[in-house]
Amino acid sequence: MIGPQDLGGRGGFGPVRPEDNEPVFHAPWEGRALGLTLTAGALGHWTLDESRHARECLPPAFYLDASYYDIWLTALEALLERHGEVSAEERVRGESHRPGLRPERRLKASEVAAVLRRGGPVDREPRHSPQFKVGEKVMTRRDRTPGHTRLPGYAMGKTGEIVAIRGCHVFPDAHAHGRGDEPEWLYAVAFTASELWGAGAENAQDDVMIDAFEPYLCHD
Amino acid sequence: MIGPQDLGGRGGFGPVRPEDNEPVFHAPWEGRALGLTLTAGALGHWTLDESRHARECLPPAFYLDASYYDIWLTALEALLERHGEVSAEERVRGESHRPGLRPERRLKASEVAAVLRRGGPVDREPRHSPQFKVGEKVMTRRDRTPGHTRLPGYAMGKTGEIVAIRGCHVFPDAHAHGRGDEPEWLYAVAFTASELWGAGAENAQDDVMIDAFEPYLCHD
């Protein structure tokens, strides 16, 4: 879905405002929201891709106005409700009305370091060999979808060049919707600024690279 | 500018909610806001195109959340400030600190009917003959611009067919920025749903028409 998360190239957001000596957290609740997102994620009800999709399905005006941790928190509330762990009523009352579904998956403090260190690699055994090779010209697809996708709108229907093969990775468009890994080849694809922005390119010799899954691409 | 106004094809806004027996105005202030927009516009400080651009330059999160009359009002405040008629301080205090610049242009109640009936036609003498003809295939440009444009993002870089020549009209991309009429030929251009939305088209036989100014188009 080309929702509020799809920001590349859009106008109207004003200047970037870097903050001098920015703290890691601006308030204690930000750290708690981060911790809740990670510990609740460890319960295994949803994938990282599903959580990204939950964030991009938030109301656009909210998404564009909220702090990023508020986006995380609001999506987390939605995910916990969707997966039957915390109802809207429990949330509103601020109290638990029944036990959790997966207490056996509770992340212990002693496991945090190992879990963070392990991470969640997404490289998988390929099901076939890559269809494109480095140096090849490709055209990106322009298929509108109501679901999750990681092909940004600004790079749809554009001609680019494969600059690297990243490996065979879990396909977010399937994974976000509970359809399993469906691993696909992942490529770095380069587009000239002129291809993306036409006469409005800031500098014709610049380029933009995206990491694009094989189903996003077709032969030029 | 592909700002918050550029909504065609984007997701995340939920269902359309038609209101049964919708009143013309939902509250008295809406009518006053309409009246203020029209009477202040009659002062001639700005064009309709400039006022549209003022609206689309409002902060995206505000634009997407506000009622349309609030969008109008907020843009009107900005236009009156930009053109030296009402300062931010006057607005905040709710009082006038100096006389208006163009009292001689004040629209009288007795003139309203005639002014509305006259409207503001935008057809102009052409400077050259049209470059495209009905039935011709055209490609739309994909030039990113910080200024006002009426080529929607979803129709950029797409192949369509000229289905009508509408006449030679004031060019909003110039007019919005005080560069005069710069009249250009205007065409109705048809795109198939497949061309616009790829495999995500709701129905391949449907199509979408836009009215596109000649500078938006090139030969396919």
Next chain:
Amino acid sequence: MHDDHPHDNALSDIEARVKALETILVDKGLVDPAAIDEIIETYAERVGPKNGAQVVARAWTDPDFAAALREDATTAIASMGFEGRQAEHMEVLWNAPGVHNMVVCTLCSCYPWAVLGLPPVWYKSPPYRSRAVAEPRAVLSEFGVTLPEGTRIRVWDSTAEVRYLVIPERPDGTEGWPSDRLATLVTRDAMIGTGLALAPGA
């Protein structure tokens, strides 16, 4: 939490802003409050979808007028007294068996004021503006409209100063009806393309 509608304090805030701006502009001699009253009265009382309904009913019953509409819709519609602001350049779109037209303004709120009055809130809002061009059938279903199998939808995005009026198909069972009776079957939505003309007795 994510209400579509402004809250009460937002409402009173905007009322105050409108009032303040009017006060200032009147004080400065730039705005005549009676002109605002006149504008409000125009669109609240006199100019509305009844205008368009008369155009449609006449198009159904008067072949010469239908031909004039095809030739130059602006002039033909103006001949009925409907002209001016936001109807300076009119085009009519004829529905027919197998073809349904629908009008949107994805970029703002363009609408044929002199013919249909001011647009409804949904017409100016993101859900309609974002979806009409990409999923018109899903949008129509939210208006309770299902088209016959095989109907092609043509969506017109009002991206310039041309304003569109859909001429819906004349309902069956209205043979011999006079124009003013036919006009009662022509809804605002039918002239935007998010509805159909009413069936007699519906």
Next chain:
Amino acid sequence: MHDDHPHDNALSDIEARVKALETILVDKGLVDPAAIDEIIETYAERVGPKNGAQVVARAWTDPDFAAALREDATTAIASMGFEGRQAEHMEVLWNAPGVHNMVVCTLCSCYPWAVLGLPPVWYKSPPYRSRAVAEPRAVLSEFGVTLPEGTRIRVWDSTAEVRYLVIPERPDGTEGWPSDRLATLVTRDAMIGTGLALAPGA
């Protein structure tokens, strides 16, 4: 009126929401508050841009390590102890005379946590995410960065699970510096590509 930042009551509202959710999840036996403490401490105290600075300084001084980075950045960086969440698949981008790399995530907030820590607010916000791909030079100017004439900018949009680390050019006047001293010149922004490594004494 259109503040970028939440208001005080929004802040207290969100504090209450976070607290409520934590209370509920702890009561349900799903979350260990000490695990949250541990996560906070990890990113507040231990994992941050100092990690990446060590990688960069070593890349500048150790040709074998530089070669290993080119060969398999994930493994090379993990050999320094920086690995795991949001750094599972690393690539390094080498700045050079005439080539400047810059990293963005237009679609969310992807960032190499294990190497740079958590991303700054601006990295996750619409202005940077919307403009970095389309007007990187204007963005760089807001960071006070002007590149030499003729420099080509390559912007990398983190659209999948690959995470990028920019290796800035080594500043002049640092010949013979040991790796730990060089690391003090390597800012977070230099490793995102919105800055350059500091000049000695700057």
